[in-house]
Amino acid sequence: MIERPATPARRGAVPIDDIDRVLLDHLARDGRMTNNALAAAAGIAPSTCLGRVRALVERGVIRGIHADIDPAALGRGLQAMIAVRLHGNSRGHLAEFGRELAALPEVLDVYLIAGADDFLIQVATSNTDELRDFVLTRLNERTAVASTETILIFEHIRPNAS
Known part of the structure; x- marks a missing residue:
């Protein structure tokens, strides 16, 4: 599970662009999507994708990626x-x-x-x-x-x- 660093509670919107929205949409549907597949879906380089996902975690947009266990x-x-x-x-x-x-x-x-x-x-x-x-x-x-x-x-x- 990816967890964001402990920070004070965030209130309000965090600025995100269209590429971030594509990344978030795909991760919300499949949190196990590989970085390469996620980068291809967003039309960016894998290294850029990794950096963007890390930034989304650090900014508190992505609160965690976890298994949904029945x-x-x-x-x-x-x-x-x-x-x-x-x-x-x-x-x-x-x-x-x-x-x-x-x-x-x-x-x-x-x-x-x-x-x-x-x-x-x-x-x-x-x-x-x-x-x-x-x-x-x-x-x-x-x-x-x-x-x-x-x-x-x-x-x-x-x-x-x-």
């Missing part, structure tokens, strides 16, 4: 989105709470959201018993948690999937 293949075929609302006095610790959620093995993604709830988390478990236990013990037993709402995922359709 949780069902790992025996965790039941997925859910769980909305989590914290007590008002716990909202000063949102970042810490989000990091704690992200560290849990069942958690696939954590979103800090606006609205009535504070977080939306995507989880994968092997069955409904594990999902229930996760919600009851890993979430609802935390003193910071005011409420949760669990929504089962029947199918995840990823855009730009190839």
Whole structure:
């Protein structure tokens, strides 16, 4: 996985040109595309392509390139989105709470959201018993948690999937 260097959170658009857009479009569809194939698709030299991709990573445009692993293949075929609302006095610790959620093995993604709830988390478990236990013990037993709402995922359709 390619990770960008630790930098302060970036807010707002980063200037990119048409060649960057071609590179990003191809990488979004196939993160395993070779540098030579990516360069050919963009009409630039492989060395130029490598430099541009590195610059996109350094500037925070590319946040990472990773494998999209099917949780069902790992025996965790039941997925859910769980909305989590914290007590008002716990909202000063949102970042810490989000990091704690992200560290849990069942958690696939954590979103800090606006609205009535504070977080939306995507989880994968092997069955409904594990999902229930996760919600009851890993979430609802935390003193910071005011409420949760669990929504089962029947199918995840990823855009730009190839």
